[in-house]
Every structure is written in C-alpha cells, then in structure tokens.
Amino acid sequence: MPRAEVTFTIITGLSGAGKTQSMKALEDLDFFCIDNLPPVLLPRLVELHSASSTERRNYAVAMDVRGKEHFHQLEKAIEWLDKSEYEYRVIFLECRDSVLVRRYSEARRNHPLAGAHSIHESIAAERRMLAPIREKAHIVLDTSEFKPQDLKAHLQAAVTGRPLYELMTIDVFSFGFKYGAPIDADMVFDVRFLPNPYYVPELRPTTGLSRDCSSYVLSHPMAEEFLRTITELLVKLVPYYSIEGKSRLTVGIGCTGGQHRSVVMAEALAKRLQDAGITSQARHREIRSGNVDAKTSEDEC
Numbered sequence: 431m432p433r434a435e436v437t438f439t440i441i442t443g444l445s446g447a448g449k450t451q452s453m454k455a456l457e458d459l460d461f462f463c464i465d466n467l468p469p470v471l472l473p474r475l476v477e478l479h480s481a482s483s484t485e486r487r488n489y490a491v492a493m494d495v496r497g498k499e500h501f502h503q504l505e506k507a508i509e510w511l512d513k514s515e516y517e518y519r520v521i522f523l524e525c526r527d528s529v530l531v532r533r534y535s536e537a538r539r540n541h542p543l544a545g546a547h548s549i550h551e552s553i554a555a556e557r558r559m560l561a562p563i564r565e566k567a568h569i570v571l572d573t574s575e576f577k578p579q580d581l582k583a584h585l586q587a588a589v590t591g592r593p594l595y596e597l598m599t600i601d602v603f604s605f606g607f608k609y610g611a612p613i614d615a616d617m618v619f620d621v622r623f624l625p626n627p628y629y630v631p632e633l634r635p636t637t638g639l640s641r642d643c644s645s646y647v648l649s650h651p652m653a654e655e656f657l658r659t660i661t662e663l664l665v666k667l668v669p670y671y672s673i674e675g676k677s678r679l680t681v682g683i684g685c686t687g688g689q690h691r692s693v694v695m696a697e698a699l700a701k702r703l704q705d706a707g708i709t710s711q712a713r714h715r716e717i718r719s720g721n722v723d724a725k726t727s728e729d730e731c
Contacts, residue, residue: 438476438516439490439589442504442563443523444556445542446530448573448581449492452523455582456490459589463490469503473510488589494542501559508566521588522560522567526574527553583677598668600679600703604638604696605715606688606722612715615682619660619695625650627690637717638693647694656695661702668708688716 439461441452453463467475472491479489495501511518525533530553534541541552564570569588573581586597605612612618627633627643636643647653664681671679683699685691696712703710716722 437488438511438518439488440472440508440518440520441490441492441523442495442520442560442567444525444530444553444560445494446533447523447525448576449494449523451578451581452521452585453490453492455578455585456589458582459488459586461488461490461589463492465492466494467491469493469495469500469507472504472507473514476511476514476516495560495563501563504563508563519568519589520563520566521569521571521585522564523571523573524564525572529574579677583672596707598672598677598679598708600664600668600681600700600708600710601713602681602683602696602700602703602710603713603715604688604692604717605682605684606686606692607684608687609716609719609721611684612682615680617679618682618684619656620684621656621691621695622685624653624656624685624691624695626686628687633690636690637714637722638690638695638697639714639717643690644694644697647691648698653695653698657698657702660699661706664703665706665708687722688714689722693717 439456441449441456443449450465453465457463462479464475472493475489475491479487493500493504495504508520527550531549534549541549541556543552543555545552547555571581571584571588576584583597586592590597603612603615607620607622624647627636627638627646630646633640633643633646638644638647664679668679681699683692683696693714696714700710700712
C-alpha cells in the first residue's frame, strides 16, 4: 500500500493565546484535530496516521508545554520531524500580557505555571521557556486583537499559503431606510438617486430580484458608474482591512423601502466583487424580514 501524503500542523504558544479556539477553527477547515497531545507521542502519531490511509489528510495537533520535561520533548519532536520526510508546520500563538491577564481574569482560571507566582510572573516565565520554540515556528500569530472569526481567517491563510485578503468575505445586503439604517454595517451606500421602479406600474409589485426590475435599474448610466466606483474602492481597501485582522466586511446598500433599487444594486455589487476574485454574497434585509411583500406591496421603494 502506498504511503499517504500527510501534513501536520503543530499549534503551540502561550497559555491563553487561543490554542483551543485554533483547534475548533481548523476542524471547520476539515483538519483532523488532536488537542493536548503529549509531545513525546508526536512521532508515533505521525507514523501511525501516515501508514493508515492512502488518502491525503491534514492533521492539527495542539501542544501545551507546561514544564521543562514537555518543553524538551517538543524540541525533540520537532527535531525528529526535521529529519523525517513528513511535511509539517509549527504555528506559534502569542498575545500581549495585558490581554492574557484579562482573559484569565474573565475565565476565572489560574495560569498553568502559577503555583506561588503571580499571573504576570507566570506569563513572563512561560515566554522565556517558549522562546526557543517561537524561534523555530514557521508562523507566529499575535492573537491580542483577534475575534474567533479573525483567528480562523488567519489560520486559513497560514495553512493554505494564500494572502489573507484573498480569504476575506464581503457581505453585501440591501435595506430600506424607512425601516431604519443598519447598525452592523462597516459601510453604507445610498442608491435613492437611481430611477424608482415603484413608479412603473408593471414593476411596482416586483422586487429587485426580478429580471425586468433589474434591467430597468441597471439601464441608468449612474448605476454603472456607482458599481464601477464602489467595486474599485472595495478592491483597493480589502488588503488594508485584512492587515488589521478583519476577515469579513459588511456593506449596506439602501433605498427607501428595500424592495427594488437596493436589491438590484446589492446583487450586482456582489457579482462584481466575485468577478474581481473576492468572496462575496448578497442578502436582503427587508425581503427576509417580511417588510416587503412583492405581490401586494403598496409601499414606496
């Protein structure tokens, strides 16, 4: 039986920096995850799983190094991997002291190295102990400002080798100003300057999801100008947002009632972004919430 191609990702780093969340994120990315594996067992695990299947598998192993014995075992395991033919990477998670202190306080947990030491002394001791492992890491992630979705995005970028901005998702949604401006949008654009299908009798009962309504709105020269300008703006900004750890951008497109113009433009913008290589999806707040009844609506849109 031919030996399977196996890739191992070792997640280690400071206690409280996010190893458990990393395992959950990598599980979502179809990794076979093992948490808290003693480092001494790593070589045996690698050989066992590489021989058990002919299919390529990605494995992720989280390792806590809570004492000198485990620290030396992890060093030896990495040295063994260096000499082997197996593909692997070490991702080291770190975090600012102030954030670690806050996380331990909120979780009401003691640091693994606490003993008779203060939390600050324990963190400092762990940093010193793990410094050689950090030097050997292929990737170092500072999780101080990360939310769970940000950690997942950075891990995905790390394990795929793709730039982070290529992994960003832009969520485009339509809404009606008459029902309130969105509070969860990163950007909001007003398209009430476009011709209103409400005043075309045959289009009034439709939504922006209909072909006739879409053609009517997009036939206006300013619709094309808007789409071109906003697409170029977002494509330019995505790398800068990704540098700040943002993995999802929410863009609101509003008209009066959220039935016609905003729906057309949200759909068209999401399509333009997809064509530009950015993952994007369109959703429609008023249609989803029932504020719009395409058959009986008498509301101006």
